[in-house]
Every structure is written in structure tokens, then in C-alpha cells.
Amino acid sequence: MDKKSMIEKAYELAKLQYAELGVDTDAVLKKMEEVVISLHCWQTDDVGGFEKPDATLGGGGIQVTGNYPGKARTIAQMRQDLDKVLALLPGKQRLNLHAIYGEFGGKLVDRDQIGVEHFQGWIDWAKERQMGLDFNATCFSHPKADDGFTLSSKNEENRKFWVEHVKRCRAISAEMGKQLGTPCVHNTWIPDGSKDIPVDRNGHRALLKKSLDEAFATEYPKEHMKDAVESKVFGIGAEAMTVGSHDFYLGYAVKNNKLICLDNGHFHPTEQIGDKISSCLQFVDEVLLHVTRPIRWDSDHVVTLNDEIQLIASEIVRNNFLPRVKIGLDFFDASINRIGAYVVGTRAAQQAFMIGLLEPTAAIKVYEEKGKNFERLAMLELMKTRAFGAVWDYYCLVNNVPTGGDFIAEIQKYEADVLQKR
Numbered sequence: 001m002d003k004k005s006m007i008e009k010a011y012e013l014a015k016l017q018y019a020e021l022g023v024d025t026d027a028v029l030k031k032m033e034e035v036v037i038s039l040h041c042w043q044t045d046d047v048g049g050f051e052k053p054d055a056t057l058g059g060g061g062i063q064v065t066g067n068y069p070g071k072a073r074t075i076a077q078m079r080q081d082l083d084k085v086l087a088l089l090p091g092k093q094r095l096n097l098h099a100i101y102g103e104f105g106g107k108l109v110d111r112d113q114i115g116v117e118h119f120q121g122w123i124d125w126a127k128e129r130q131m132g133l134d135f136n137a138t139c140f141s142h143p144k145a146d147d148g149f150t151l152s153s154k155n156e157e158n159r160k161f162w163v164e165h166v167k168r169c170r171a172i173s174a175e176m177g178k179q180l181g182t183p184c185v186h187n188t189w190i191p192d193g194s195k196d197i198p199v200d201r202n203g204h205r206a207l208l209k210k211s212l213d214e215a216f217a218t219e220y221p222k223e224h225m226k227d228a229v230e231s232k233v234f235g236i237g238a239e240a241m242t243v244g245s246h247d248f249y250l251g252y253a254v255k256n257n258k259l260i261c262l263d264n265g266h267f268h269p270t271e272q273i274g275d276k277i278s279s280c281l282q283f284v285d286e287v288l289l290h291v292t293r294p295i296r297w298d299s300d301h302v303v304t305l306n307d308e309i310q311l312i313a314s315e316i317v318r319n320n321f322l323p324r325v326k327i328g329l330d331f332f333d334a335s336i337n338r339i340g341a342y343v344v345g346t347r348a349a350q351q352a353f354m355i356g357l358l359e360p361t362a363a364i365k366v367y368e369e370k371g372k373n374f375e376r377l378a379m380l381e382l383m384k385t386r387a388f389g390a391v392w393d394y395y396c397l398v399n400n401v402p403t404g405g406d407f408i409a410e411i412q413k414y415e416a417d418v419l420q421k422r
């Protein structure tokens with residue numbers, strides 16, 4: 001039997017198996033169209049950006065490790081890599097850009113000078129691919145962030161510089177959303193914090209609030225852009241205090257009706273983002289996710305299909321939260337093939353959503369509401385053994401992308417033909 005027929009046959013059996021549990025797999029495949037994942041552009045080049053040749057990630061807050069050959073060194077290479085990634089993924093994606101990825105024409109354009117003209121090429125690129133764009137101010141890898149503070153800086157010149165940067169990034173985001181006909185989520189993350197014990201936490205947090213109020217003063221139509229703010233428990237070099245904590249940003253988001261960005265690498269290791277979504281959504285309209293895989297710290301490993309991701313995805317689909325949750329990825333592993341990193345990580349996130357959608361939630365909820373907790377547990381365990389892989393393969397087949405592990409050979413070929421020649 002050829003591979004295609006095998007996948008089709010396996011799907012037909014899986015369909016019957018799930019139907020027995022009251023789950024319509026065809027409807028699940030249709031629903032997967034609503035799972036749109038925003039690919040973070042920065043896995044292509046280890047968060048270097050293209051402000052100057054050979055730029056690298058610098059400053060505090062985050063770190064990238066590894067030196068695998070083949071990283072993108074120009075925007076053309078980055079686009080080539082992204083096209084390869086897109087060709088290997090089922091479903092629909094968006095692209096999430098950082099401000100350091102503009103087309104600056106070989107000139108040094110400082111962050112308080114950037115404009116939509118530096119991103120028009122990306123807008124056109126996205127339009128050709130019928131993709132939406134998301135955007136981020138880049139408040140790191142810059143001399144004005146070297147002392148560990150940006151929007152919460154007590155150096156007024158620096159603080160104003162970063163406010164101006166965020167203002168410009170929001171204007172660029174609004175134009176992206178307007179031209180592409182889909183709102184661009186602009187996310188603000190800053191590394192601000194203190195390596196050792198500060199005595200004026202309050203002073204920096206008051207400054208951060210003031211800076212955000214200034215930077216967000218211009219209102220843009222919601223159809224064009226939306227603001228998100230991203231918290232962190234601690235960052236590299238900011239171990240004793242991080243200004244933009246979860247308490248800070250959750251308060252800010254609730255008060256100002258902004259999106260709260262939940263990055264699952266930014267909490268204490270036993271905290272579960274999946275448990276936070278239904279809390280946050282009682283008080284804010286929308287949530288942005290940065291899906292990653294922390295190992296011991298915010299190490300930004302490639303996402304895998306683990307319990308943490310599953311809880312996030314299941315909580316979203318169980319509660320019909322897909323329209324209210326923007327799904328972004330945020331990992332940067334420089335120690336493996338970067339195209340492979342995207343494909344494995346994005347597919348894992350998509351798989352978590354598919355598994356969530358294949359759950360007979362209503363039936364399990366009936367058990368829960370009757371206090372039949374053994375039955376609930378048994379059903380949750382049973383679902384782990386159902387024929388999910390057959391549905392996944394069929395989804396890949398109908399999306400005309402490699403099924404099973406066939407993407408591995410494709411990526412190896414791309415590595416030999418393209419990456420190794422860089």
C-alpha cells in the first residue's frame with residue numbers, strides 16, 4: 001500500500017474510534033483553521049537583527065546559546081528560511097517581527113528614528129503570502145540599555161529615547177495591520193531589572209508606568225493594532241528584581257485594557273500558564289501567548305509536545321477561547337538546525353491544539369459536575385492512547401506538507417543545498 005493510501009485508511013479508522021467517543025474528527029480538522037500561530041522571526045538568526053552587519057544579541061535579560069552553522073545573515077536569507085519553514089507547516093501562520101529586522105539600507109538608523117518605510121518590504125512580503133504580521137519594540141541589544149534599564153530608566157534622556165522607540169513601533173504596527181487587513185499585535189517586553197538587591201523598586205515601576213502611558217498615548221483602531229505587555233519573573237543579569245513583573249503588567253493590562261502576554265518561560269518553574277488563561281480572561285479581553293520550553297530557567301528551548309503545552313492548548317479550546325488568545329512562539333535555539341527548530345516547535349504547538357480539540361470535553365464535564373472524578377481521570381487518560389497520530393498525518397496530507405517524519409529529510413536537504421553554503 002502506498003503511503004497516501006495508508007494515511008487515508010488510518011484516518012478512516014481513527015475517525016471511527018473518535019466517533020465512538022462523540023468526537024467528529026472532520027470538524028476538528030476544520031477547526032484547526034482557527035489555530036493561527038505567529039512565527040517569531042528571531043529563531044532564524046539567534047535574535048541578532050540587521051541593524052548592522054554581524055549583529056548579535058546583547059545586554060541583559062535574555063541569552064542565546066549555540067553556534068550551529070547556517071544562520072541567516074541577511075533579510076534575503078531570513079526570508080528564504082522562513083519560506084522553507086512555511087512550506088513544511090500545515091495550517092495558517094503569521095510572522096512576528098522585532099524592530100531590529102527592518103530594511104535599513106546599510107545605514108545606521110537608531111531606534112528612535114525607525115519608520116514604516118523600513119518595514120514596507122516586510123508588509124509586501126506578508127501580503128504576497130496572505131499572512132498577518134505582529135511586531136515588537138526592541139528594547140535590548142543597544143548602548144542605551146547597557147545599564148539594565150530602558151522604559152524604567154532614571155536617566156531621562158534614555159527613558160525618553162525608549163518611549164519614542166515604542167511610539168514608533170506602535171505606529172509601524174498600526175500601518176502593518178491597516179495594509180494587511182488583520183490587526184497587528186505589538187508586544188512590549190523590556191529587560192529592565194537589577195542584578196542585586198535594589199532599594200528603589202517602586203521608583204522604577206512608577207517610571208515604567210509613566211513611560212507606558214506616554215508611549216501608548218496615541219490610540220489606534222483595534223482593527224489595525226493591539227498592544228500587549230509581557231512580564232517576566234527574572235532575567236539573566238536581573239535576578240534580584242525585574243521591573244516588569246507579572247503583578248505590574250497584569251495590573252497595567254486590566255486597567256488599560258491591553259493584552260497581557262504570558263510567556264511560559266517567565267514564571268516560577270511550577271507555575272502553569274495554562275492555569276492563568278481563564279483567570280486573565282475574566283479581566284482582559286485578550287491574551288497573547290509566547291509559547292516556549294523553559295528548562296530550569298527561561299532557556300527558550302524548542303517547544304515539544306509536553307504536559308505544559310497541552311494544558312495551555314486544552315484550556316483554550318475547552319473554553320472556546322481561540323478568538324481571544326493570540327498564539328505566538330518564542331524560542332531561540334542556536335545549537336540545532338534553525339529551520340528544524342521552527343518546524344518541530346510549531347508542529348508541537350499545533351499538535352497540542354489538535355489533541356485538545358479531539359477531547360470529548362462536554363462528556364468529561366458531565367462526570368466532573370456529578371463529582372465522578374475517577375471517571376473523569378479515566379477519560380483523560382484514555383484520550384492519551386487514542387489514534388491522534390493518524391488524524392495529524394491526515395491533516396498534514398490534506399495540507400500538502402510532509403507527513404510523519406518526512407520533513408527531516410527535507411530539512412537535511414535544505415541544510416546541504418543552502419545553509420552549509422552560507
Ligand SMILES: C[C@H](O)[C@H](O)[C@@H](O)C(=O)CO
Binds near residue numbers: 330
Ligand atoms: C525576543 C523576544 O522579544 C523576547 O524573547 C521576549 O519576548 C522574552 O521572552 C524575553 O525573555
Ligand SMILES: [Mn+2]
Binds near residue numbers: 189230263290330
Ligand atoms: Mn517572550
